[in-house]
Amino acid sequence: MNIEAIKSIYFFEMARTRRTLLQSVVSPVISTSLYFIVFGAAIGQRIQEINGVSYGAFITPGLIMLTLLTQCIGNGSFGIYFPKFTGTIYEVLSSPVSMIEIVLGYVGAAATKGLMIGTIILLTASLFVDLSIAHPIAMVFFFVLTAVSFSLFGFIIGIWAKDFEQLNLIPMLVIPPLVFLGGSFYSIDMLPPFWQAVSHFNPVLYLISGFRWSFFEVSDVNPLFSAAIILVFLTICLSVLAWIFRTGYRLRN
Amino acid sequence: MAPIVSVSNLSKTYASGFKALKGVSLDIEQGEILALLGPNGAGKTTLISIICGIVNPTGGTVLVNGHDVVRDFRETRSMIGLVPQELTTDAFETVWNTVTFSRGLHGKKPNPAHIEKVLKDLSLWDKKDNMLRELSGGMKRRVLIAKALSHEPRVLFLDEPTAGVDVSLRKSMWEVVERLRASGVTIILTTHYIEEAEEIADRIGVINGGEILLVEDKTALMSKLGRKQLRVDLSHPLEAIPETLSSYNLTLEGDGHCLIYDYDTSAERTGITSLLAALAEAGVRLKDISTRQSSLEDIFVEIVGAGR
Ligand SMILES: Nc1ncnc2c1ncn2[C@@H]1O[C@H](COP(=O)(O)OP(=O)(O)OP(=O)(O)O)[C@@H](O)[C@H]1O
Ligand SMILES: [Mg+2]
Numbered sequence: 001m002n003i004e005a006i007k008s009i010y011f012f013e014m015a016r017t018r019r020t021l022l023q024s025v026v027s028p029v030i031s032t033s034l035y036f037i038v039f040g041a042a043i044g045q046r047i048q049e050i051n052g053v054s055y056g057a058f059i060t061p062g063l064i065m066l067t068l069l070t071q072c073i074g075n076g077s078f079g080i081y082f083p084k085f086t087g088t089i090y091e092v093l094s095s096p097v098s099m100i101e102i103v104l105g106y107v108g109a110a111a112t113k114g115l116m117i118g119t120i121i122l123l124t125a126s127l128f129v130d131l132s133i134a135h136p137i138a139m140v141f142f143f144v145l146t147a148v149s150f151s152l153f154g155f156i157i158g159i160w161a162k163d164f165e166q167l168n169l170i171p172m173l174v175i176p177p178l179v180f181l182g183g184s185f186y187s188i189d190m191l192p193p194f195w196q197a198v199s200h201f202n203p204v205l206y207l208i209s210g211f212r213w214s215f216f217e218v219s220d221v222n223p224l225f226s227a228a229i230i231l232v233f234l235t236i237c238l239s240v241l242a243w244i245f246r247t248g249y250r251l252r253n
Numbered sequence: 254m255a256p257i258v259s260v261s262n263l264s265k266t267y268a269s270g271f272k273a274l275k276g277v278s279l280d281i282e283q284g285e286i287l288a289l290l291g292p293n294g295a296g297k298t299t300l301i302s303i304i305c306g307i308v309n310p311t312g313g314t315v316l317v318n319g320h321d322v323v324r325d326f327r328e329t330r331s332m333i334g335l336v337p338q339e340l341t342t343d344a345f346e347t348v349w350n351t352v353t354f355s356r357g358l359h360g361k362k363p364n365p366a367h368i369e370k371v372l373k374d375l376s377l378w379d380k381k382d383n384m385l386r387e388l389s390g391g392m393k394r395r396v397l398i399a400k401a402l403s404h405e406p407r408v409l410f411l412d413e414p415t416a417g418v419d420v421s422l423r424k425s426m427w428e429v430v431e432r433l434r435a436s437g438v439t440i441i442l443t444t445h446y447i448e449e450a451e452e453i454a455d456r457i458g459v460i461n462g463g464e465i466l467l468v469e470d471k472t473a474l475m476s477k478l479g480r481k482q483l484r485v486d487l488s489h490p491l492e493a494i495p496e497t498l499s500s501y502n503l504t505l506e507g508d509g510h511c512l513i514y515d516y517d518t519s520a521e522r523t524g525i526t527s528l529l530a531a532l533a534e535a536g537v538r539l540k541d542i543s544t545r546q547s548s549l550e551d552i553f554v555e556i557v558g559a560g561r
Contacts (some may be wrong), residue, residue: 002327008357012350017346086339091400094305095358096330252309253268 005097010112012238013079014224015114024113025120032121035063036128039185050220051186056129057224061212062184063125066174068118068143069150069179070202073171076154081167084158084251093252099245103155110151111144118143131215138223139214142230149234156240178204188220202227229252254318257439258304258407263313264444265299265463275298275463276313281408281441282551286434287468288450290441290553291460298338300460305335305428317408321359321389327346334406338396338413344386348377351385352399359404371402390417398429409433411442423545427453447553451475460559480551483514483525485532486541495535499529512537 017024040056050058110124133139162165182204188196199205210226211220258281281287289297290359302308304315306326311342315322317329342401352368372378407535415423444450469488490509504513516523
């Protein structure tokens with residue numbers, strides 16, 4: 001293992017985060033506050049509680065997931081896409097680092113940043129609503145595994161993308177609808193039966209539901225199911241990466 | 254001594270179907286400076302990229318110090334430093350950070366003293382805290398060299414190191430190269446400037462259309478292919494070369510004001526004495542005489558031209 005290289009990539013990426021600290025930290029805080037004001041205050045007046053949880057608290061896990069997914073995909077993809085775009089990737093490719101080490105560096109940094117921002121949102125949320133975490137270990141499990149697997153997913157997008165449009169396609173176009181329709185702001189029992197059935201095909205529903213369960217012990221689906229889904233997603237990402245490593249797909253043409 | 258880099262039968266077909274290398278074989282000796290000459294698109298960068306691990310080969314093998322560049326990439330890549338042709342830099346990083354980063358990537362423990370020495374050698378020390386976007390093109394080129402030297406490589410690839418570098422900088426760059434060579438580093442450089450290869454290389458390889466046309470000791474190459482020209486300026490222009498001189502390899506230039514005689518330096522007789530006598534006999538009056546040794550450039554044009 002080339003530990004020095006993993007450290008170099010990781011800290012290099014984290015330094016980039018530090019340079020863009022303001023936008024990385026301030027923007028999620030502002031948008032979370034806005035969600036609380038708009039959803040919590042406006043809608044919360046009408047929906048007091050869902051399954052015994054106050055509305056403001058109920059939406060918190062979903063809000064964290066929304067940001068976590070977008071941030072991890074964004075950072076994971078940008079971290080590897082950018083050197084590909086500027087050409088500085090030559091250096092990583094000509095160094096004695098295996099693909100596993102490259103992934104540990106880039107994905108580790110992307111996941112760290114996602115977790116940092118997720119934590120900031122959690123703290124911001126606790127200013128607005130009373131939060132309690134019923135199952136801290138499960139909460140960390142969902143939090144960390146989601147961050148890691150979506151950073152990996154982002155990394156794959158970053159390798160695949162040939163231009164900025166492709167890079168932004170999935171984070172901008174696919175993730176928000178999945179999150180919004182994944183029960184971030186409501187329980188899916190509130191939907192008509194047809195849409196409930198459709199929602200079960202949305203993987204993000206399972207993430208949010210499992211994550212919410214670790215806070216309030218209320219969930220749309222069995223939390224074990226949620227854990228299984230995230231592990232399956234992680235496995236898929238790892239397999240795709242293994243294939244990328246073997247073939248050098250879009251890296252070592 | 255076994256060659257430090259041994260390329261055998263290397264081929265590369267890009268995804269587009271383009272054959273950039275067609276069975277290249279080349280041995281690079283430990284401690285030498287090898288210049289790879291070739292026109293645009295010859296395959297120089299492709300060859301270097303495969304040796305360094307940036308591009309996957311389609312066929313053939315490359316050994317660096319006996320290790321295969323694909324299978325034993327850790328050994329080979331930790332020995333190699335690469336200065337790429339393109340000026341690619343992280344605009345928002347400082348010089349110090351980017352060079353330190355390179356060392357870490359190569360698995361070496363931090364060594365600020367070494368980085369300091371490299372930056373000073375390349376006259377970059379006063380720029381160490383500047384962001385790369387604040388540097389000029391020539392300075393960025395030197396930063397790329399510093400990055401490549403950060404991990405103390407034994408083999409250094411310089412892909413057109415002097416593109417966009419001014420004369421004085423070029424000189425100091427060659428001094429760095431000379432010092433590296435003196436410390437035992439093997440250096441492979443590509444260039445379009447033939448004088449450059451002539452000036453610093455020990456051996457010269459010519460590549461064109463994805464094939465190595467020749468690899469030869471520089472002095473041997475120059476003398477083997479070296480032709481000399483005798484240039485005779487005439488007092489009165491000639492309309493045509495006189496009949497009596499037709500046995501000589503002469504060309505008329507400059508509207509008939511000048512005769513060029515090509516001769517082979519390695520031949521037993523140059524034929525100059527008899528040519529001059531024949532000129533006098535034909536009544537041609539001379540104004541001036543000079544000779545010129547063909548440069549590597551002429552040789553290069555000749556080889557590449559013949560290969561076409
Ligand atoms: N990624 C690629 N995909 C397809 N073709 C490529 C690729 N990279 C290089 N080529 C082609 O391979 C050939 C060799 O390119 P290469 O960059 O090795 O040339 P070079 O000798 O370094 O030229 P130059 O002196 O201009 O730098 C060129 O015809 C080029 O168009
Ligand atoms: Mg080139």
